[in-house]
Amino acid sequence: MDVYEAVTSRRAVRGFKDQPVSRAVLERVLSAAAWSPSGSNIQPWNIYVLTGAPLAELKTNAVERVAHGDPWDKRQYKMYPSELKSPYAERRSAFGKERYSALGIAREDWEARQRAAIANWNCFGAPAALFCYIDRDLGRPQWADVGMYLQTIMLLLRAEGLHSCTQMAWSQVRETVAEVLSPPDGLILFCGMSIGYEDPAASFPRTGRAPLAETVTFVGD
Numbered sequence: 001m002d003v004y005e006a007v008t009s010r011r012a013v014r015g016f017k018d019q020p021v022s023r024a025v026l027e028r029v030l031s032a033a034a035w036s037p038s039g040s041n042i043q044p045w046n047i048y049v050l051t052g053a054p055l056a057e058l059k060t061n062a063v064e065r066v067a068h069g070d071p072w073d074k075r076q077y078k079m080y081p082s083e084l085k086s087p088y089a090e091r092r093s094a095f096g097k098e099r100y101s102a103l104g105i106a107r108e109d110w111e112a113r114q115r116a117a118i119a120n121w122n123c124f125g126a127p128a129a130l131f132c133y134i135d136r137d138l139g140r141p142q143w144a145d146v147g148m149y150l151q152t153i154m155l156l157l158r159a160e161g162l163h164s165c166t167q168m169a170w171s172q173v174r175e176t177v178a179e180v181l182s183p184p185d186g187l188i189l190f191c192g193m194s195i196g197y198e199d200p201a202a203s204f205p206r207t208g209r210a211p212l213a214e215t216v217t218f219v220g221d
């Protein structure tokens with residue numbers, strides 16, 4: 001698979017088969033992803049990979065907790081600014097519309113939306129997941145490094161025939177995650193990432209993108 005194909009075939013997949021992902025494949029992907037760049041090569045990512053019984057335990061605990069209506073854990077970072085301005089607010093709302101209409105859920109049907117959201121904490125059925133932590137003392141450039149690293153993982157997963165879904169939703173139940181992973185103090189859970197083979201029955205139309213001219217300015221010939 002060439003890089004263009006890896007990039008364009010990557011989507012946030014939200015329905016996986018229960019076919020396991022081998023440890024060898026995960027090690028190959030994570031070993032290659034370690035070559036991602038970072039400012040001064042500080043490699044600010046801290047990754048936990050979960051499969052099998054520990055992942056099953058985490059999914060059960062998280063889904064039960066959310067279904068029970070427990071409040072979210074105290075936030076360690078803001079997912080979005082409280083006032084999302086234009087054009088981001090419009091893009092976010094277009095995404096919500098696309099997603100819920102693909103699921104046949106009316107926008108005002110809060111309960112159905114909640115039920116769909118709960119699938120996050122079941123990793124959409126994926127048999128593998130990773131959890132990405134970053135040291136609380138690091139700053140915005142290091143968070144950007146982590147983003148590049150995560151995208152590198154997602155592209156390598158495509159080369160292995162795998163799909164993924166990055167999920168900030170896991171940060172909302174970070175204490176439940178910490179009960180299973182026991183990360184050292186001082187680390188912030190940025191996100192989880194579900195990993196597995198796509199269940200074609202659960203696929204839906206891919207998300208759109210802003211026209212190039214909205215986000216890219218060419219200066220010169």
Ligand SMILES: Cc1cc2nc3c(=O)[nH]c(=O)nc-3n(C[C@H](O)[C@H](O)[C@H](O)COP(=O)(O)O)c2cc1C
Pocket residue numbers: 010011012013014095120165166167168169170191206207
């Ligand atoms: C940092 C990050 C966090 C995300 N968190 C979630 C999440 O919690 N749940 C979810 O279903 N999708 C999540 N997504 C997936 C985005 O909704 C998705 O990437 C975006 O809508 C673009 O669609 P595409 O990835 O299919 O091209 C996240 C993506 C990123 C990069």
